Amino acid sequence: GIQVEQSPPDLILQEGANSTLRCNFSDSVNNLQWFHQNPWGQLINLFYIPSGTKQNGRLSATTVATERYSLLYISSSQTTDSGVYFCAVFGGATNKLIFGTGTLLAVQP
Amino acid sequence: ETGVTQTPRHLVMGMTNKKSLKCEQHLGHNAMYWYKQSAKKPLELMFVYSLEERVENNSVPSRFSPECPNSSHLFLHLHTLQPEDSALYLCASSQDITNTEAFFGQGTRLTVV
Numbered sequence: 001g002i003q004v005e006q007s008p009p010d011l012i013l014q015e016g017a018n019s020t021l022r023c024n025f026s027d028s029v030n031n032l033q034w035f036h037q038n039p040w041g042q043l044i045n046l047f048y049i050p051s052g053t054k055q056n057g058r059l060s061a062t063t064v065a066t067e068r069y070s071l072l073y074i075s076s077s078q079t080t081d082s083g084v085y086f087c088a089v090f091g092g093a094t095n096k097l098i099f100g101t102g103t104l105l106a107v108q109p
Numbered sequence: 110e111t112g113v114t115q116t117p118r119h120l121v122m123g124m125t126n127k128k129s130l131k132c133e134q135h136l137g138h139n140a141m142y143w144y145k146q147s148a149k150k151p152l153e154l155m156f157v158y159s160l161e162e163r164v165e166n167n168s169v170p171s172r173f174s175p176e177c178p179n180s181s182h183l184f185l186h187l188h189t190l191q192p193e194d195s196a197l198y199l200c201a202s203s204q205d206i207t208n209t210e211a212f213f214g215q216g217t218r219l220t221v222v
Contacts, residue, residue, distance in 0.1 A: 033210060041146075041197050043213040086152070088211075096165070097142075097201075097211050099152040 002027045004089055004100035012106045013077050021072040021085055021103045029091030032063050034072050037084040037102070046072070046085075077107045112136040115200050115214035123222055124190060130217045132183040132200030140206045141183040143175060146197040146216075158183060159206045190221045 003026040013019055023032070034046040047054050047061040049070065054061055058077075063070040074081055084102045113134045122128050134141065143155040157165035158177040172194075174186040183200055200214040 030207075031209065035213075041199075041216040041218065043199065043201075045210070045212060048210040088152075096154050096157075096167075098154075101151050 001096075002029070002089060002091055002098050004087060004098055006085075006087060006100040006103050008103060009101065010104045010106075012108065015077060015079060015107055015109050017077050017107075018073070018075045019077060019105070021074070021105075023070040023072070023087035023089075023100055025068050025070075025089050025091075027068070027091055029065065029068075029089040031090035031097070032065075032070050033088050033097070034061055034070070035086045035088065036081075037086060039083060043086070074105075077105075079107045079109055081105060082107050113200060113202055113212050113214035115198075115217050117217060118215060119218050119220075121220045121222060122187065122190065124192070126190075127186070127188040129187065130185040130198055130200075130219075132185075132214055134181055134183075134200075134202040134212075134214075136202055136212060138202040138204050138212075139180055140203045140209075141177060141180070142201040142203075142211070143183065143185050144199040144201065144213075146199060148196075152199065156185075157206060164206060187219075190219075192221050195219055195221045 005024045035043040049063045051065045058075045060073045086102045088099045141158045144152045156175045161177045176184040197216045199216045201211045203209045203211040
């Protein structure tokens with residue numbers, strides 16, 4: 001099946017800093033989503049981005065499907081950005097949204 | 110306010126108990142999913158339902174029994190669980206089972222004692 005790897009696994013930032021999170025996947029995909037998991041466990045949809053670039057406030061994402069990776073950019077980070085960021089892909093011959101292992105982000109004041 | 114609602118938010122149960130987790134979606138979607146998230150592990154897909162029919166059972170033990178009475182509701186019936194089944198159980202829905210955007214509920218944090 002498709003393998004999804006995220007990097008870095010952990011990231012500590014000072015408030016106001018920028019960061020880039022990466023998601024690599026091993027096969028062609030039809031769908032890619034980025035999620036933020038808050039401290040209470042809920043997965044918040046950030047982007048639905050099978051290809052191209054999207055922006056939403058301080059967050060933006062780019063997926064290069066032909067090269068099998070996606071990037072999530074966080075600018076001017078805030079403490080409320082802390083949590084785990086997951087990418088998930090849907091592809092191949094299965095009806096499955098496959099999750100990466102996540103990036104744990106801690107933004108310090 | 111999420112379009113996918115799970116109850117209860119927290120559940121503690123003994124190994125001999127029977128309990129059920131409930132998921133309801135208000136998005137008009139046709140596909141619903143159960144995921145399990147254990148500590149230090151990626152989210153694992155458990156079951157997929159499309160138009161109330163189970164289309165995926167990801168080698169889940171029979172002590173977990175899903176039920177989808179209609180396209181808006183999904184249950185996960187639990188019986189004779191083990192302590193290692195303690196985890197966050199997440200429900201999701203999407204328009205259909207092909208490559209469409211999935212939306213998740215708040216999750217039920219289950220502890221088996």
